[in-house]
Amino acid sequence: MAITRINIGPVHPSTHGVLRLVVDLDGDMIERVETHIGFLHRGVEKLVETRMYMQSPAYMEKLDYVAPLSYDEAYVAVVEKALGIEVKERAQYARVILLELQRIASHLLWLGTMCNDLGQMFTVFMWSFKDRDMVLKLLEEASGNRMFYVNVRLGGLQRELPPDFEAQTLEVMDYMEKRTAEYERYIERNPVFMERMKGVGVLSSKDAKDLGVTGPVLRASGVEYDVRKNNPYYVYENLHFSMKSQEKGDNFSRYRVRIMEIKESIRLIREAFGRMPASGDMAGMPIRLRSPEPVNKVSKLSRELPRGECLMYMVADPQKPYRLSIRSPSFINLAALSHIAKGQRLADLFAILGSLDLVMGCVDR
Amino acid sequence: MKIDREQLTSQVDRMKKNGYDYLVKITAVDYSDHVEAIYMLRNLDAGKDESLEVELKNDDLWVPSVMRSYRGADWYERELSEMFGIEIRGRTAERLLLEKWDGANPPLRKDFVWGVQYKAKEE
Amino acid sequence: MQADMADIVGIQGLLGSGSIWYNILGIIVYAVIVMVLLSVFGYTFGWIERKIIARAQYRHGPTYVGKYGFLQNMADLIKLLSKREIRLAQGDNFMVRISVPLMLSLSVFILLLLPFSQSLQATNLGLGLLLVFVTIAFFPMFVFLTGFSTGNKFGDISAQRSVLMLLSYELPMIIVIVTIALATGSYNIQGIVAAQANRWFALVMPLGFIVMFVAMLAEFERPPFDLREADSELIAGWLTDISAPYYALVLFLDYTRMFLGSMIISLLFLGGWLGPSFLPGIAWMLIKATLVALFVIVIRATMFRMRIDRVLHLGWLVLIPLSLINLLITYIVLLWIL
Numbered sequence: 072m073a074i075t076r077i078n079i080g081p082v083h084p085s086t087h088g089v090l091r092l093v094v095d096l097d098g099d100m101i102e103r104v105e106t107h108i109g110f111l112h113r114g115v116e117k118l119v120e121t122r123m124y125m126q127s128p129a130y131m132e133k134l135d136y137v138a139p140l141s142y143d144e145a146y147v148a149v150v151e152k153a154l155g156i157e158v159k160e161r162a163q164y165a166r167v168i169l170l171e172l173q174r175i176a177s178h179l180l181w182l183g184t185m186c187n188d189l190g191q192m193f194t195v196f197m198w199s200f201k202d203r204d205m206v207l208k209l210l211e212e213a214s215g216n217r218m219f220y221v222n223v224r225l226g227g228l229q230r231e232l233p234p235d236f237e238a239q240t241l242e243v244m245d246y247m248e249k250r251t252a253e254y255e256r257y258i259e260r261n262p263v264f265m266e267r268m269k270g271v272g273v274l275s276s277k278d279a280k281d282l283g284v285t286g287p288v289l290r291a292s293g294v295e296y297d298v299r300k301n302n303p304y305y306v307y308e309n310l311h312f313s314m315k316s317q318e319k320g321d322n323f324s325r326y327r328v329r330i331m332e333i334k335e336s337i338r339l340i341r342e343a344f345g346r347m348p349a350s351g352d353m354a355g356m357p358i359r360l361r362s363p364e365p366v367n368k369v370s371k372l373s374r375e376l377p378r379g380e381c382l383m384y385m386v387a388d389p390q391k392p393y394r395l396s397i398r399s400p401s402f403i404n405l406a407a408l409s410h411i412a413k414g415q416r417l418a419d420l421f422a423i424l425g426s427l428d429l430v431m432g433c434v435d436r
Numbered sequence: 437m438k439i440d441r442e443q444l445t446s447q448v449d450r451m452k453k454n455g456y457d458y459l460v461k462i463t464a465v466d467y468s469d470h471v472e473a474i475y476m477l478r479n480l481d482a483g484k485d486e487s488l489e490v491e492l493k494n495d496d497l498w499v500p501s502v503m504r505s506y507r508g509a510d511w512y513e514r515e516l517s518e519m520f521g522i523e524i525r526g527r528t529a530e531r532l533l534l535e536k537w538d539g540a541n542p543p544l545r546k547d548f549v550w551g552v553q554y555k556a557k558e559e
Numbered sequence: 560m561q562a563d564m565a566d567i568v569g570i571q572g573l574l575g576s577g578s579i580w581y582n583i584l585g586i587i588v589y590a591v592i593v594m595v596l597l598s599v600f601g602y603t604f605g606w607i608e609r610k611i612i613a614r615a616q617y618r619h620g621p622t623y624v625g626k627y628g629f630l631q632n633m634a635d636l637i638k639l640l641s642k643r644e645i646r647l648a649q650g651d652n653f654m655v656r657i658s659v660p661l662m663l664s665l666s667v668f669i670l671l672l673l674p675f676s677q678s679l680q681a682t683n684l685g686l687g688l689l690l691v692f693v694t695i696a697f698f699p700m701f702v703f704l705t706g707f708s709t710g711n712k713f714g715d716i717s718a719q720r721s722v723l724m725l726l727s728y729e730l731p732m733i734i735v736i737v738t739i740a741l742a743t744g745s746y747n748i749q750g751i752v753a754a755q756a757n758r759w760f761a762l763v764m765p766l767g768f769i770v771m772f773v774a775m776l777a778e779f780e781r782p783p784f785d786l787r788e789a790d791s792e793l794i795a796g797w798l799t800d801i802s803a804p805y806y807a808l809v810l811f812l813d814y815t816r817m818f819l820g821s822m823i824i825s826l827l828f829l830g831g832w833l834g835p836s837f838l839p840g841i842a843w844m845l846i847k848a849t850l851v852a853l854f855v856i857v858i859r860a861t862m863f864r865m866r867i868d869r870v871l872h873l874g875w876l877v878l879i880p881l882s883l884i885n886l887l888i889t890y891i892v893l894l895w896i897l
Contacts, residue, residue: 084790084794186863191862196616280458407508
């Protein structure tokens with residue numbers, strides 16, 4: 072058979088940013104996928120070395136523009152670790168609530184784009200976009216910004232949560248619970264959806280470990296590892312967090328893991344509000360020119376972002392990071408694409424790409 | 437854990453047999469007088485992390501590839517060689533991972549100064 | 560069952576029979592009427608589709624141009640027509656230029672064969688239905704031609720998919736047509752509609768109705784069978800390298816084809832212009848066609864796109880057996896029961 076080589080991207084409706092794929096096709100079957108990245112490379116790791124510690128959170132947020140707060144928090148947390156700053160207990164709860172809200176927002180956007188990749192005419196996309204907007208409004212209430220929050224400060228948050236934040240959030244969570252059930256009902260009863268998700272893009276648990284994929288992709292393959300469970304930070308230990316995983320490792324498992332994570336996040340937010348100490352302070356240190364002297368030369372820290380595990384490795388200098396190395400979850404999940412897509416059909420390539428939940432800013436850094 | 441470059445592959449193999457079957461990240465830090473390559477491995481079942489730090493002299497920058505043990509090392513190794521100029525031996529990288537750029541030195545090394553205009557490399 | 564030829568007005572009926580010049584004038588006048596109907600309904604369906612899909616997605620759709628955004632499509636059309644044409648370096652520009660207008664003329668040709676009411680039809684051919692479906696089978700060929708001559712690999716894949724789908728959907732469609740002809744004893748569309756005076760064929764042969772409806776969706780590139788211009792996979796498939804003026808034609812063609820498809824479905828299965836007599840026949844015809852089109856639009860708003868192998872699976876292993884079962888049941892009922 073003759074091999075057809077087609078080029079997809081960097082500008083293509085379903086590459087989620089600037090990703091270029093060179094695909095060798097044998098008929099309709101994929102022989103080989105070559106992934107070209109780096110179109111969005113901004114040299115953030117180098118840039119951070121030239122900035123003061125608290126100048127960088129804004130750069131971190133632009134890495135993953137779908138879940139900016141998560142990256143922001145991961146960076147501030149590694150700085151806190153290096154500088155030896157404790158986070159106030161109330162602020163820990165508040166951070167967990169905001170992070171879980173961010174996770175819901177990110178997964179909702181993923182759900183919409185996933186359905187678009189399967190050829191839906193933007194219907195689920197618009198629905199989930201509307202719901203995501205409600206979450207974004209909550210985050211706006213808490214931080215003052217709609218997209219890029221930059222409200223995590225050393226030792227706490229930029230400011231206290233607004234007084235009616237709890238009531239508002241719980242109301243939205245009730246709505247979100249209903250909506251999630253509605254999505255499940257609508258999507259999982261659609262025969263075409265099930266046909267295109269089940270048994271497509273299978274990643275066995277052995278391969279998943281070998282390729283080092285992370286987050287929902289890893290858990291969908293039956294490997295149970297979630298930083299919130301295995302290496303808990305903040306108050307996740309106190310909350311009754313249960314890890315969500317699936318066995319099969321196909322597209323549908325990845326979808327299920329994310330849907331269950333939305334539900335789990337809703338539950339976590341409710342529980343966190345219940346356990347949050349009523350009194351206390353959550354304001355962190357205001358941004359000053361001089362930050363405290365670092366106590367740890369090398370600090371390493373993992374966070375479970377919506378897309379997977381982010382590992383921040385920082386070598387500290389006074390006032391500035393000497394080196395910051397970011398292990399971005401999308402990067403390593405994308406690396407697994409050429410393995411997963413091999414032998415699948417061309418149409419499934421986009422389903423697989425969608426199910427990996429990539430953000431190109433996070434891949435290229 | 438600090439180890440020598442020569443022992444790297446055997447140590448990685450040994451650790452993989454002992455349950456460290458997940459590669460978290462390969463990265464490097466340029467300490468001006470030397471470059472340190474860091475291999476972060478994880479035992480998923482026990483939830484334990486281990487780092488292997490390999491010290492490299494500035495004029496002798498190469499490490500053996502660990503692709504044989506972890507396929508996930510592929511992109512990390514390529515990133516390492518492009519960003520730090522560390523040669524990876526024992527594997528072939530058919531092309532650049534990140535797109536081509538016209539600067540001369542590897543960008544994450546400390547002798548690359550942020551904000552300085554570098555001349556394009558002669559082809 | 561044969562429709563009475565004398566009742567049909569056709570071209571001659573418009574101006575009364577007379578010299579050949581009258582006939583030629585009649586042809587022109589009728590073609591203009593058909594073209595206007597096609598344009599008006601194609602345009603309106605385009606607007607309805609945008610509005611309905613927008614409502615399904617918590618949006619408003621077009622609102623600014625005209626009342627309820629009715630003229631938005633016209634504005635889009637003008638914008639597209641005013642853009643420059645791209646000459647393809649590696650493609651066959653001539654083929655691209657002629658095939659899209661040819662497709663549009665094909666749909667006008669089909670509409671000339673379809674009756675709007677008992678008296679409004681260009682020409683009442685004895686084998687009219689066959690000719691209609693032979694002409695419909697040309698659409699995928701033109702899609703193939705366009706996709707192939709753009710010299711684009713996405714167009715290429717799209718062209719291949721087009722032929723694959725042609726192979727899997729023509730057969731069940733033809734079998735259903737044969738069944739209808741068996742039931743009515745003719746391929747004459749007037750006769751087929753007249754045979755539904757007591758009950759619609761959708762009730763007589765529901766299986767055939769479903770098969771025909773699905774096959775029509777596939778034939779006219781409606782979701783979930785829009786694999787040829789699958790936007791999330793092939794960018795726009797055979798339309799990837801089409802320049803703006805032709806793209807405007809293709810968009811218009813999409814809606815006219817939707818109109819055609821709903822016309823054919825309502826003629827063959829929903830009793831055509833037959834209905835209570837407080838409305839004229841043509842009104843019933845258009846109402847039925849609009850309802851079918853609405854259903855098609857709702858499907859577009861909700862369905863996911865199928866994969867090519869599943870489409871072929873559906874065509875060969877589901878629709879063909881179903882249409883054969885339908886044929887068998889109809890034959891048995893006709894032979895032994897009636």
